[in-house]
Amino acid sequence: MTQVFVVNSGSSSIKYQLVDLETEQAVVSGLIERIGEPGEVPDHLAGMRQVLDALGPGREIAAVGHRVVHGGPRFSSATLVTDEVEAQIEELSALAPLHNPANVLGIRAARESLPGVPHVAVFDTAFHSTLPPAAYTYAIDAELAQRHQVRRYGFHGTSHQYVSRRAARFLGRPLESLKTIVLHLGNGASVTAVDGGRSVDTSMGLTPLEGLVMGTRSGDIDAGVVFHLAREAGLSIDELDVLLNRRSGLLGLTGTGDMRDVTDAAARGDAAAVAALEVWRHRIRHYIGAYTAGLGGLDALVFTAGIGENNASLRRLALSGLWFLGVEVDDERNELPSRAERFISPEGTPVAVLVIPTNEELEIARQAAALVA
Ligand code: ADP
Numbered sequence: 155m156t157q158v159f160v161v162n163s164g165s166s167s168i169k170y171q172l173v174d175l176e177t178e179q180a181v182v183s184g185l186i187e188r189i190g191e192p193g194e195v196p197d198h199l200a201g202m203r204q205v206l207d208a209l210g211p212g213r214e215i216a217a218v219g220h221r222v223v224h225g226g227p228r229f230s231s232a233t234l235v236t237d238e239v240e241a242q243i244e245e246l247s248a249l250a251p252l253h254n255p256a257n258v259l260g261i262r263a264a265r266e267s268l269p270g271v272p273h274v275a276v277f278d279t280a281f282h283s284t285l286p287p288a289a290y291t292y293a294i295d296a297e298l299a300q301r302h303q304v305r306r307y308g309f310h311g312t313s314h315q316y317v318s319r320r321a322a323r324f325l326g327r328p329l330e331s332l333k334t335i336v337l338h339l340g341n342g343a344s345v346t347a348v349d350g351g352r353s354v355d356t357s358m359g360l361t362p363l364e365g366l367v368m369g370t371r372s373g374d375i376d377a378g379v380v381f382h383l384a385r386e387a388g389l390s391i392d393e394l395d396v397l398l399n400r401r402s403g404l405l406g407l408t409g410t411g412d413m414r415d416v417t418d419a420a421a422r423g424d425a426a427a428v429a430a431l432e433v434w435r436h437r438i439r440h441y442i443g444a445y446t447a448g449l450g451g452l453d454a455l456v457f458t459a460g461i462g463e464n465n466a467s468l469r470r471l472a473l474s475g476l477w478f479l480g481v482e483v484d485d486e487r488n489e490l491p492s493r494a495e496r497f498i499s500p501e502g503t504p505v506a507v508l509v510i511p512t513n514e515e516l517e518i519a520r521q522a523a524a525l526v527a
Pocket of ligand 1: 339340341342369411412413414415417459460461464465
């Protein structure tokens with residue numbers, strides 16, 4: 155019975171799962187919150203001890219899999235954590251100041267609490283290490299970009315990888331032959347073009363800010379907007395960072411960043427919510443068109459994550475009128491309530507449109523176990 159302990163550490167939280175790789179189920183899962191707040195769990199080490207106490211004694215943990223957001227140019231696959239690797243993950247904090255320091259806190263606490271077990275870092279960027287230069291290069295001063303590691307990295311890689319593989323298996327077709335677009339639509343959202351199992355383009359960039367309209371992030375924006383707001387609205391760099399990452403997207407357009415509230419408001423006829431959904435849809439279609447062109451065709455289009463798995467009307471809204479690409483949605487299949495992997499396109503249409511629930515924890519557990527085996 156191989157069990158992998160999967161840790162997703164935030165600045166004030168630890169999300170964890172004990173995954174059994176034979177049943178592919180989480181044996182235990184949970185969340186420790188408010189770490190560092192007065193009267194709560196003092197720090198990540200105390201939080202980790204609390205989690206491990208709750209798991210109880212006598213557990214055989216084959217490996218600990220850590221979700222790490224930014225692997226920079228250095229990490230292109232799951233990596234055994236050593237002191238050196240831990241230090242390198244911390245050095246990448248310049249590229250992901252909100253995420254990597256929090257991930258390192260979790261790695262430290264877990265390594266200290268479970269010293270006899272191999273720890274594996276699984277990077278959100280790693281799946282996108284196959285992007286060709288044309289897709290990852292920003293057209294700016296090449297020397298400056300090189301010096302500061304400025305390029306597209308992409309994120310949600312663990313999810314895009316898991317979902318694109320499941321899609322091939324679901325279709326019973328070799329991964330190598332498939333051209334797939336994966337729409338990961340959660341709080342954060344990104345879209346990836348997968349050609350023969352390799353990520354060849356993705357909408358998030360140097361940071362998770364670029365691309366689709368998200369809960370609180372703007373997605374694509376003319377960098378000139380930043381200069382304009384700095385000059386005309388007097389906003390500082392930090393204020394602009396907060397504005398674009400935490401107060402934009404659906405939240406900026408409608409006052410709520412939760413898609414359920416936006417769709418409820420739109421159903422009541424709220425004009426801002428209706429308009430926001432149009433912007434959301436416009437951006438998604440922009441990427442579907444671009445990535446179909448980039449792939450030179452399309453075999454499968456896959457929805458995943460909170461919005462992609464749960465909201466049939468948004469799936470239909472996103473894909474309406476794309477029949478000329480071979481993309482169609484069957485209303486009955488689309489609206490069937492189900493948690494299973496499923497088709498939502500009609501029988502016999504050129505592009506298989508699927509819903510595949512993501513499972514990043516399982517993928518992290520698998521990669522960790524494969525590395526230590
Ligand atoms: P995260 O990116 O935090 O992992 P999830 O993948 O869990 O996020 O997705 C969270 C998002 O999914 C939220 O914006 C939530 O409102 C949205 N969501 C979940 N269910 C639905 C639904 N039925 N309709 C619309 N949005 C939904």
